[in-house]
Amino acid sequence: MDFEEPQFHYWDVFPKTVKVSLTGWSVTIPLSVRGAPTGQIEFESADSNIAWVDEDGRLNLGWQAGATVVMAYDSENRDSVRYIQVEVVDYGQNGGGGYDGYGYDYPT
Numbered sequence: 001m002d003f004e005e006p007q008f009h010y011w012d013v014f015p016k017t018v019k020v021s022l023t024g025w026s027v028t029i030p031l032s033v034r035g036a037p038t039g040q041i042e043f044e045s046a047d048s049n050i051a052w053v054d055e056d057g058r059l060n061l062g063w064q065a066g067a068t069v070v071m072a073y074d075s076e077n078r079d080s081v082r083y084i085q086v087e088v089v090d091y092g093q094n095g096g097g098g099y100d101g102y103g104y105d106y107p108t
Helices: none
Strands: 011-014 017-021 027-030 032-035 042-045 051-053 058-061 066-073 081-089
Touching (some): 017 058
């Protein structure tokens, strides 16, 4: 009996979720691609007013409040996709809490 070698194909993009406060200036977060994508990674944002990925693979956000999803494709034919959930939170002028950028979400 002949067995073929299993063909495992793994790749992913990190971080998977990003949450920042509305800042009025761009917050830039480098994205990390791990594993072995089949081709050149292409990024597409569902709402580029909230977040977009530049040509160097950095996530840019912070200008506008809202939530969106950024899709990462591992080739032009878009056979395989990974998702990054993005949220920019506007805590308002009253300073009632806020996200410190280091993973702690202050209560409002």
